[in-house]
Amino acid sequence: MSQSISESIRTAKRQWGEDLVILGHHYQHDEVIEHTDIAGDSLELARKIPDQRAKHIVFCGVDFMAETASILAQPEQQVYMPDHTASCVMADMAPAPLVSRILENLHREGRRVIPLAYVNSSAAIKALCGQYGGSVCTSANAPTMLKWAMQQGDQVLFLPDQHLGVNTARQLGLSAQDWHKLDIRGGGTRLDHSAIEQATLLLWPGLCAVxxxxxxxxxxxxxxxxxxxxxxxxxxxxxxxxxxxxxxxxxxxxxxxxxxxxxxxxxxxxxxxxxxxxxxxxxxxxxxxxxxxxxxCSNMGKTSASKLASLLETLPDAPIMSVDPSIQAPALLALERMLEACRPGR
CATH class of the missing domain: 3.40.50.10800 (NadA-like)
Incomplete structure (x- = not known):
């Protein structure tokens, strides 16, 4: 990283002072992390958002993280990303229209299915969790949140990461007889309803490419x-x-x-x-x-110090991360359920 890029970032931080905060996920390159005010995993960063008073929040990560920050931020705060093309392959494996269709199908059968979405998911998925009485989780609090979700209804739909779902279920003492991986092909027309009926935990067939x-x-x-x-x-x-x-x-x-x-x-x-x-x-x-x-992670790698510097040079006119108002409230509800269930000292 050139000295001019690094100095440009430091200069912008001095100019904006307390009106700017830069957050970065642990998977970012060192050249980015060295300029962050807060570095952490998904849970740590989500917990930090409500306490921020800066007008401008720059999130160095992938899109679902910046969406989460936007949902948790105050109305007067703006959230930015250095690269808006930084997405998440796993999050894309659970498109909201398909998840909604399958949830509707499962609920028509008379069971209360609680969706629990890994935070590596879109705002639209988080909104569905809010609407159906569910919540979200991170890899750090997955056992706590899966236990919570199992107490809310008849079954839990864990999405989109099947591996985190199985590993967490085993931590709670569940066995292979207790879970079933959904066949989501054909727009949800291939669901094995007999196997679904016998399961406590339903798994969405997604995974992390990394x-x-x-x-x-x-x-x-x-x-x-x-x-x-x-x-x-x-x-x-x-x-x-x-x-x-x-x-x-x-x-x-x-x-x-x-x-x-x-x-x-x-x-x-x-x-x-x-x-x-x-x-x-x-x-x-x-x-x-x-x-x-x-x-x-190639998507995490899309954020660079030069892109961060370019973003800071264009504040406050840089493109913001916004969430559709129709999904903002239910997505926030899902996130708040997680933050409350995992509140320190609870």
């Missing part, structure tokens, strides 16, 4: 070559990968596990590589940290 690249043979190879190494993965990984690892959890969990690791330890981490490289560099004097496999 975490789907980690396989059991990657773990087995490390076990053979470096049996002393500890392997940690994100719960968006395939269930067999999670079961074979030494630990699994959100980005905050992975960071904390590194912080608490004994000096001299070797750690392999299965998540987006920008976070792994940042941890490797930060702890290189005491730990040996490696990616389980190099796996980067």
């Amino acid at each position: 975490h789907a690249r980690f396989h059991l043979d990657h773990i087995q190879a490390i076990r053979e070559s470096e049996p002393e190494a500890r392997i940690l993965v994100h719960p968006e990984c395939h269930p067999e990968v999670v079961q074979a690892a030494d630990g699994a959890g959100s980005t905050s969990f992975l960071i904390r596990a590194v912080q608490e690791a004994s000096a001299g330890s070797t750690l392999y981490i299965g998540t987006e590589c920008n976070l792994v490289y940042r941890l490797r560099d930060r702890y290189r004097e005491t730990l040996s940290i490696h990616p389980l496999r190099v796996s980067a």
Whole structure:
């Protein structure tokens, strides 16, 4: 990153002062993270939004994150993204019209199905969760929120990440007999209603392209070559990968596990590589940290320091992240249910 780009960002931050706050997800490049005022995972960043007083909120991440910020922000606040094309492959696997159609179908059968959407989903999906008595979750609070959702109705529809759904269900003591993965082909015309009727948890067949690249043979190879190494993965990984690892959890969990690791330890981490490289560099004097496999999110990578600088130069006239008013209120309701259920000290 050139000195001029970095200085341009610092100059803009000085000029705007308390009227500007820059948030960034852990998966962003270092050249972006160094300029953020707040860095965190999805839950940490969502919790921070209601407390912000800045007029201009710049979100360095992908579109569903900026949408969430826009929903939680005050009416007088504006939310911006350095690159509006930064989307999420997994979120796109659950188009709202199809989810709505399937939810209507399931409810016609007389069961109260509670939708619980991973935060990696569109504002429209979050709005459906609000409308149907459901909520949202992050990888950090998925067990808390799935337990909450199971208390609200007859069944839970977990979407869009089937792997996080299964891994979370296992944490709560559910078995394979308790869940069923929906067949959403044909616009929902291929649903197996007999299997649905027997299940407690219904899974949407989506996944994270970044975490789907980690396989059991990657773990087995490390076990053979470096049996002393500890392997940690994100719960968006395939269930067999999670079961074979030494630990699994959100980005905050992975960071904390590194912080608490004994000096001299070797750690392999299965998540987006920008976070792994940042941890490797930060702890290189005491730990040996490696990616389980190099796996980067191309959409997270669309945000660069130069794009951030360009955005800041055009404030307050840059394009804003807006959410359709018709889905704003129900989406906010879903988010507020999560924030309340996961309120510290609750």
